[in-house]
Amino acid sequence: MRNREVPKYKQLALKIPYGQGYLVGELPEGIKVKEVVPSEIAGVPDPSADVRRALEQPIGNHGVEELRGVRQVVIVVSDLTRPVPNDVILPVLLEKLNAIGIKDEQVTILVGTGLHRPAPPEEFPLIVGPEVAARVKVISHDAYAPGILQQIGVSSRGTPIWINRHYLEADGRILIGMIDPHQFVGYTAGSKSLVIGCGGEATIRANHAHLVEPEATLGRIEGNPAREDIDEIGGLVGINLIINVILNSHKGIVRTVAGHYLAAHRAGVAVARQVSEVPVPALADVAIVSPGGFPKDINLYQAQKGLAHGTRLVKEGGVIILCAECREGAGEKGFIDTMQAGNTPEEVIKVFKQGEFQMGRHKAFLWCRSLVRARVILVSDGVDDNLARIMMVRKAPDLQAAINMALKELPDAEVVTVMPKANSTIPVF
Incomplete structure (x- = not known):
């Protein structure tokens, strides 16, 4: 010694x-x-153009065009605990929605706080950008507020599905998020923005109970019971379109993916692995x-x-x-x-x-x-x-x-x- x-x-x-x-x-x-350290992958030179590219080339044929004719659109975004560049994504998305006849008055942005405290109105300009906050209605999820949740069933793993009623009342449903490592869901974003971000306490508790299982682990998607439960619930509730970004350590957009809630998310995870997974x-x-x-x-x-x-x-x-x-x-x-x-x-x-x-x-x-x-x-x-x-x-x-x-x-x-x-x-x- x-x-x-x-x-x-x-x-x-x-x-x-x-x-x-x-x-x-x-x-x-x-x-x-x-x-x-995470790989230092350069951010795209024009973030807005990358968001536009992703929306014009949706993965799994689930693009903005699929929303033509809907009455009400809900867009779920994360709260301030996640540095999602909503001020870049949302203006491009609203432009695309306007182009297919959906007016700003038909759009509601729902801040998915999960079990965090509800986002107060003074935070809305910080979350979505001041321009967007002035254009469209912004509200916050509150998992404990009476009457805010509605149950629509139970997942095959026994998770009761309680979801924010404002989400359920919309016939056009969009999720925005960032794909980042998660210690028992594998990677964040995708349908997690809905199920955890806009879910009830009973839903989140039942899903997170899977963390004791060895397959519920950092970076794992396939065979991960927590992630598979979330994705099953996302499919049962219904998601028209996701827009997910992968960021580098400087919070620059490396890649934007958009489209089907599973296919686009998995494509984004493949990029996130290049950034986050280090031999x-x-x-x-x-x-x-x-x-x-x-x-x-x-x-x-x-x-x-x-x-x-x-x-x-x-x-x-x-x-x-x-x-x-x-x-x-x-x-x-x-x-x-x-x-x-x-x-x-x-x-x-x-x-x-x-x-x-x-x-x-x-x-x-x-x-x-x-x-x-x-x-x-x-x-x-x-x-x-x-x-x-x-x-x-x-x-x-x-x-x-x-x-x-x-x-x-x-x-x-x-x-x-x-x-x-x-x-x-x-x-x-």
Whole structure:
């Protein structure tokens, strides 16, 4: 066993996203370092032209022309938690709708918030762009508002299908979203914008209960029960057209896909894989991980996604250094309450599986699944010592201290992998 008491820091200076800034640290000589980042694919030179191309060349013959003659169009968009360039997409889409005789007065934009808080009207110009907000009616989904939901059946997996009635009342139905890695649905967007974005709490809870199944995992589409349930429900409810974008790390549009809710989404996933899936030659002894800075590290609830992606990088029994500011602390009471239901990660997982599935509690299961595989050192100004104890992690005051702790625990460590944009990165072996 080598003794690395006082490392000489010469090899690599690190700069890790953290909140709206960065953490810095250095690694010693003799360590093999691998940085895992999304592929830097250039954005298209004219984003509006790319959206227009996608609408004029729809995949699966489900284009705007199919909406000719409808009475009312609903367009589902994401809330501010996703950087979808709606201000680029919507003007082109409205132009195409106007061209087939659909007036702005016949269009409603529905902000699909899922179980997030409803989007207030003052956020509408930020979500859809000020020009569009002034042109058409914009409303927000609210999964808990009386009378906002309507049940239309049950999926083959037993998921009750509760959907926003404004969506169901429209005879022209369009979804806009961005395709990004998702830790148990595989990839976001497609029919997820409807089923989760505009679904009821019972629908979302029943679908997300599939996350305990091994096939419900990061980057997997085929055979993934959570994704297949969502897509089945999308087909039962009805979707005329989707418009999905794939973005690079600078939020530039790499590709726009439009058309049939399954065919266009799968074509988009193929592009997203080129951006997000990064070959990694070997598992690391230590992984240094950031969700990607604010808002992805706004709280532990959100930062868990980065931890999950980072868990794929490290050997069993290795160390993950999670760098997450967490200015809002834990972020969800059910998450923390469930973490306190056991004294070990294994106990928390057992308690979760034995109880009724509830949103919030599922994050404790996902968090503890990482803790079973690796030890976690947290660098976070927003998490105090008591919260760190509840989360069953150790705290370090800064990145350099965390590196020193990890290398002291693993004196034979040879490989350190750094993933600074973990939420947008899928390591593949």
